[in-house]
Amino acid sequence: MFDYTQLATLSAILRHGAFDAAAVELGITQSAVSQRLRALEDRVGQPLVQRGTPCTGTALGQRLARHAEEVGLMESRLAATAGLDRAGPRRVRIAVNADSLAAWILPALADAQAAAPDLLFDLIVDDESHSASWLRAGEVTAAVTSTEAPPTGCDSHPLGQLRYLAVASPDWVARHCPDGVTGDALRRAPCMTFDPKDRLQMRWLDREFGPGKPPPTHFLPSPRAFHDGALLGLGWGMNPEPLIRDDLAAGRLVPLRPDRPLDQALYWQVSRRMAPAIAVLTQSVRKTARLHLH
Amino acid sequence: MFDYTQLATLSAILRHGAFDAAAVELGITQSAVSQRLRALEDRVGQPLVQRGTPCTGTALGQRLARHAEEVGLMESRLAATAGLDRAGPRRVRIAVNADSLAAWILPALADAQAAAPDLLFDLIVDDESHSASWLRAGEVTAAVTSTEAPPTGCDSHPLGQLRYLAVASPDWVARHCPDGVTGDALRRAPCMTFDPKDRLQMRWLDREFGPGKPPPTHFLPSPRAFHDGALLGLGWGMNPEPLIRDDLAAGRLVPLRPDRPLDQALYWQVSRRMAPAIAVLTQSVRKTARLHLH
Structure with a gap:
């Protein structure tokens, strides 16, 4: 079972190519972004992001980010069909x-x-x-x-x-x-x-x-x-x-x-x-x- | 000293991304293309082309192809200023x-x-x-x-x-x-x-x-x-x-x-x-x- 807050953080880092922009989007500090990513990398035992300008995902990093986005799409459909509210856009x-x-x-x-x-x-x-x-x-x-x-x-x-x-x-x-x-x-x-x-x-x-x-x-x-x-x-x-x-x-x-x-x-x-x-x-x-x- | 026929062959392979198209451009057989490339790879002791669809250059392969094209540009200028004929386009x-x-x-x-x-x-x-x-x-x-x-x-x-x-x-x-x-x-x-x-x-x-x-x-x-x-x-x-x-x-x-x-x-x-x-x-x-x- 993944921590979906960590996965959403990874996804934001890769979408923006930068830790600072991801932090702004998520409304948290840059050091919180780094901590969440490190926790996720510890969990899977592999690096997920290549640091650089822009930051890019390793093969596994990209797969996990896609997985997080697909789960977002599925949640969104679930919310729609079950009449629940769901905040945030579908990507x-x-x-x-x-x-x-x-x-x-x-x-x-x-x-x-x-x-x-x-x-x-x-x-x-x-x-x-x-x-x-x-x-x-x-x-x-x-x-x-x-x-x-x-x-x-x-x-x-x-x-x-x-x-x-x-x-x-x-x-x-x-x-x-x-x-x-x-x-x-x-x-x-x-x-x-x-x-x-x-x-x-x-x-x-x-x-x-x-x-x-x-x-x-x-x-x-x-x-x-x-x-x-x-x-x-x-x-x-x-x-x-x-x-x-x-x-x-x-x-x-x-x-x-x-x-x-x-x-x-x-x-x-x-x-x-x-x-x-x-x-x-x-x-x-x-x-x-x-x-x-x- | 490089063999510029071999370098031009490498450049054609990378330009077309394929051995067969390079052979057609150069007006030689595909096996002649392979032989020239192999001779050049033996000379530098490294692979120069990653075989695939399309073929792509290794880092050194790309450098050598650029070198060949730049020498072509310089030859072309030499020919123009010295009043010599030079066949072929400048890339x-x-x-x-x-x-x-x-x-x-x-x-x-x-x-x-x-x-x-x-x-x-x-x-x-x-x-x-x-x-x-x-x-x-x-x-x-x-x-x-x-x-x-x-x-x-x-x-x-x-x-x-x-x-x-x-x-x-x-x-x-x-x-x-x-x-x-x-x-x-x-x-x-x-x-x-x-x-x-x-x-x-x-x-x-x-x-x-x-x-x-x-x-x-x-x-x-x-x-x-x-x-x-x-x-x-x-x-x-x-x-x-x-x-x-x-x-x-x-x-x-x-x-x-x-x-x-x-x-x-x-x-x-x-x-x-x-x-x-x-x-x-x-x-x-x-x-x-x-x-x-x-």
């Missing part, structure tokens, strides 16, 4: 891929918060093929992922396909493809890649023109920078359709090959144990996905 | 804070690329108080940072102040501050925090209303999500002025306290050894900063 950790965060999921979070004003969201951003591993490790309660099969103890809801279009600025096309958009031209001209995990440009290029050499590429690990980079003519790249609709309509971006999108299936996966506590969020996410995904 | 690694990437730096990169079309940018996104450590570790050639004093061997150019405004949607203000924007109201209502390193909201709140308890917060580690979250009424937050000008003008966002911004001084720091090779970029960054920063 939901979600792993989501950068493009979903940029392109469609925020209205779902705003919807869920309107229905349940005590919800607070901690978002973890990772590639869609890696977000499921956060769920598997018990680090998050739910994840938007490209992996269909859910980890043990989790449910998977298909959300639809996030559509990507290969686009560039008209100026980029005029400069690099004076004789038309050919595979040769695209393998010589600069493209954009989100990060080394991002294979979308190569997948599309190989599918459309046959396998070949990767083009020279910039690395722009931010959806906004990726989008702005296309507008500014830094390179071409696969952009999520919901983000570039206005740019296509206004001619600020042009598709390299019209009607040749790349679709990425996405799933909402939820820890089955926590599913009732975040049912309102699951409902909002599924509803919003229907508006933006194919 | 510049830059550490930049997420807000600068979202708010103002991309036009500088596009400018520099227009002047030097063979430039390719690898951007590393980190907090402005941590970006200097990438430079200190030799991982990047230049950095946008909030630290004035440059690391040894680097020069520092003041860029001006990135101005942050505390903003929320009109709907959020009506809901959470019915009796006006007071410190009490702001400490009870949900705010947004970029990640645990982000102290901007607390700094502004403490400065404006005196030290106190941190408000309940969402964590939205993406500048676009942070901005969209404010528009959707998830919470209030400190947003960079260049990003929200249109929203303020259209009344989609309102300042919580007009004329009470928080200014963050930024510096462009460059490895002195590499400064001549990226002079065109430094010039574009300084020029663009003058347009967007105070």
Whole structure:
């Protein structure tokens, strides 16, 4: 049996990355924060926090903090269904891929918060093929992922396909493809890649023109920078359709090959144990996905 | 003396995160890639790549890859000044804070690329108080940072102040501050925090209303999500002025306290050894900063 006051203290330290901020949040002194943490570390026989700026959790520290937050969510649901009062917000950790965060999921979070004003969201951003591993490790309660099969103890809801279009600025096309958009031209001209995990440009290029050499590429690990980079003519790249609709309509971006999108299936996966506590969020996410995904 | 063919192979493996993609880029077989890497690992007596999906560099592997890229930049400058031909693009690694990437730096990169079309940018996104450590570790050639004093061997150019405004949607203000924007109201209502390193909201709140308890917060580690979250009424937050000008003008966002911004001084720091090779970029960054920063 854990001491949940100690666990809440650990969770606050890791959320703020600092003992002083945790002390302010909990309304206790910094030395009380240190004492509670030390007591918990003695209890488990392992360090739970790496001291630094910011402080970060050891693997076990992170697991215990998540556990405390999940118990908070469950208490909150218990209080609601049993008609009890419960003070304090409910914190939901979600792993989501950068493009979903940029392109469609925020209205779902705003919807869920309107229905349940005590919800607070901690978002973890990772590639869609890696977000499921956060769920598997018990680090998050739910994840938007490209992996269909859910980890043990989790449910998977298909959300639809996030559509990507290969686009560039008209100026980029005029400069690099004076004789038309050919595979040769695209393998010589600069493209954009989100990060080394991002294979979308190569997948599309190989599918459309046959396998070949990767083009020279910039690395722009931010959806906004990726989008702005296309507008500014830094390179071409696969952009999520919901983000570039206005740019296509206004001619600020042009598709390299019209009607040749790349679709990425996405799933909402939820820890089955926590599913009732975040049912309102699951409902909002599924509803919003229907508006933006194919 | 290193074998630069081996170093270029290491650099390609780490850039793509995969042996097969590195082989395609270099136009050699995958087994030739493995052999070159093994020869280099034998030479230094340490593993340089952690095999996985994606492959990542060990600390030494990353240092060697950066060294190879810097030598490439220097060769390129030598070729240009000596009137020699040099094949292949020049790759510049830059550490930049997420807000600068979202708010103002991309036009500088596009400018520099227009002047030097063979430039390719690898951007590393980190907090402005941590970006200097990438430079200190030799991982990047230049950095946008909030630290004035440059690391040894680097020069520092003041860029001006990135101005942050505390903003929320009109709907959020009506809901959470019915009796006006007071410190009490702001400490009870949900705010947004970029990640645990982000102290901007607390700094502004403490400065404006005196030290106190941190408000309940969402964590939205993406500048676009942070901005969209404010528009959707998830919470209030400190947003960079260049990003929200249109929203303020259209009344989609309102300042919580007009004329009470928080200014963050930024510096462009460059490895002195590499400064001549990226002079065109430094010039574009300084020029663009003058347009967007105070």
